[in-house]
Amino acid sequence: MFIVNSPVVETLQVHENIFIQKIHSPEIASIIKPGQFLNVRVSVNSFPLLRRPFSICDVNGENIFLMFNILGEGTKILAKKQKGDLIDILGPLGNGFNLEGEYKNAIIVAGGLGSAPFPLVTRIIKNSKNILSLVGGRSTQDIITYGMQNVQVSTDDGSQGFNGNVVQLLEKHLANIDNKTTKVFACGPNAMLRALKDFCIKNNLDCEVSTESAMACGFGICQGCPIESTTNDDKYLLVCKDGPVFNVKDVVI
Numbered sequence: 001m002f003i004v005n006s007p008v009v010e011t012l013q014v015h016e017n018i019f020i021q022k023i024h025s026p027e028i029a030s031i032i033k034p035g036q037f038l039n040v041r042v043s044v045n046s047f048p049l050l051r052r053p054f055s056i057c058d059v060n061g062e063n064i065f066l067m068f069n070i071l072g073e074g075t076k077i078l079a080k081k082q083k084g085d086l087i088d089i090l091g092p093l094g095n096g097f098n099l100e101g102e103y104k105n106a107i108i109v110a111g112g113l114g115s116a117p118f119p120l121v122t123r124i125i126k127n128s129k130n131i132l133s134l135v136g137g138r139s140t141q142d143i144i145t146y147g148m149q150n151v152q153v154s155t156d157d158g159s160q161g162f163n164g165n166v167v168q169l170l171e172k173h174l175a176n177i178d179n180k181t182t183k184v185f186a187c188g189p190n191a192m193l194r195a196l197k198d199f200c201i202k203n204n205l206d207c208e209v210s211t212e213s214a215m216a217c218g219f220g221i222c223q224g225c226p227i228e229s230t231t232n233d234d235k236y237l238l239v240c241k242d243g244p245v246f247n248v249k250d251v252v253i
Contacts, residue, residue, distance in 0.1 A: 001093065001219070002027045005086040009063060011079060016141050017069045018113070019079050026062035028091055034120045035096025035210055035245040038066070039218035040078070041088035048074045051090060053215045053240075055187070058119040058147055067116040067146065093218045094244050097208055099125055103183040107173075108133040109196055111166055111188025112142045117210055119147025121185060132173070136166025136192070167195040179204045186210070190253055197248040207248045213239040228252035 006025035014020050028038070039051040052074050058065040070076050081087065099121065106129040108118050115135060122131060126149055136154040137143045143160055145151045153161030154169040162169045166188070186196050187210035200207035213225035220241035229237045231250050237243065243251075 001091065003088070003090050004028065006064075006089050008081045008083055008085045008087060010083055011081055013079075014067075014146050015144055018144055018146075019068055019070075020057065020146065021066045021068070021078065021081065023064050023066065023087060023089070024062055025064050025089060028089065029059050029062050029064050032056050032059055032064065032092045032120075033096040034099065034124060035117050036092040036094050037218075037244060038064075038089050038091035039093060039215065040066075040090075042074045042077045044088075048072075048077075050216055051218065052078075053093075053218060055116040055210065055244075056092065056120060057116050058123065065119070067113070067119075067144075069113055090218060094240055095242065097121060097185055097210070097245050101183065103129070103181055103206070105130045105132070105178070105182040107131075107170065107177070107182060107184045108148065109136075109166055109170060109184060109186040109188070109192075110134070110144075110148075111136045111192040112138075113144065114186070114188030114192070114210070115144040115146065115148065117187055118185070122147060122149050134166050134169050134173075136169065136188070165195070166192060167199055170196070170199065174203060177203075177205070179206075182206070184208070193248075193253045197253055200248055208245050209248055209253070210245045211239055211243050211251070211253065213244075215240050 009022040011021045054066045057067040133148040133151045138156045140160040154166045184207040216222040225239040226236040
């Protein structure tokens, strides 16, 4: 884990209200794992006070990429960063996706900004696994497919692709899924993850999900991001330290 001041290489708007920020950070780029995150201080001023957690979107050489939308003052400040501006980064943090294993088929299920960690996942496994990427949103404006491969889309309002939610789109593929050779990787809203958990357990599909929580420290000191465990004797785990990626069987979403 490092605390570094890393320079912005560029900030690009890639979708309505969605930004990709390229940051030169060789220390972090060399050790980051897919599904891990960074805790970013967006300003040198006292406001906003707390760091913001961001999934690692991608890595290319000595550069890391963040994907985010503008939700408040913190992300508004981040989106205005120009080439050469320094960003105070703490990371890499948490446990990411386990991409190892003998599975042959990877199904990525992403809802909205839940697409953020999957360009790096795709980059790592695209030459060794068959990838099917299912991307869902309420409407076309919520569909983000940046850096993903073999994409199918669902929208709740039918404005693009399959008319329904992304778990229903996954269900349409069930007849062609071999649960012995398939692993599901997912990130998105909790409602989506709960439905996906039920589906995967019912159909005996191995599934890992990246969860979200408000985080202050990012490494377990503040105890501010508990998630209920189904297997741990202490009853609760921490999203920042024990996750953010969990097997769906191990946590209550």
